[in-house]
Amino acid sequence: MNLRPLGPLVVFGSVLIVGVVVASRREAAEPAAIPAVEPAEPAPPVEPPPPAPEPPPPAPAPPPPVAEETSLVEPVAEFKARITKKPFGIYITPETSPVQPEKFTGYHNAVDVEYEDVAGDVPVRAISEGEVVVSRTASGYGGMMVVRHTINGEKKLVLYGHLDPKSTKPVGATVTRGEQIAILGGHKSAETDGERKHLHFAILAKSTVDLRGYVQNKSELSGWHDPLTFY
Helix, strand or coil: CCEEECCCCEEECCEEECCEEECCCCCCCCCCCCCCCCCCCCCCCCCCCCCCCCCCCCCCCCCCCCCCCCCCCCCCCCCCCCCCCCCCCCEECCCCCCCCCCCCCEEECCEEEECCCCCCCCEEECCCCEEEEEEEEECCCEEEEEEEEEECCEEEEEEEEEECHHHCCCCCCEECCCCEEEEECCCCCHHHCCCCCEEEEEEECCCCCCCCCEECCHHHHHHEECHHHHC
């Protein structure tokens, strides 16, 4: 606080008052020196992030798998529709046979596909790829062939009977699915051993050749498949 005299001393009674005046206001303090602030250096410009790399193009879709052909070709035209007299498993006697005259007796282990009404050539085709293991004439058949075919991934012996012997493939020949391998023999000729014009078609369930067209006991039919189960 700063005091300064204002005038002469004044006496009031026994009290001496020194005339002073308290400064009515503080003298303004000199402001403290503010150090100079150097301007901040500007921040370096922010580089934008590099663009994200483009994703690689999608790999091409793999080609669809090639479906393996597993269905069997019909050995002759109108195969199922023409099995009208002797289906698989029918019991035949000379008296009860739907074919007359009849010389066979037993359970039929094949299907007969009838073509008496067709005068021209009837092609016989390989039901799948395979190899000819028998090709000759045989009693009851005339011309016939046995082909070891691949059916559903398994080897099966298949007998084609009543063929024109001059049209058949030789033993050891390989055949392809649908290939013509013979034609049917003529109606009641030496080509069919005197039988009507038809295809005797059997699929064996065993690995050994068996030329029989009939068996005497029903249980023996287990050695053959009903061909219609494959069609």
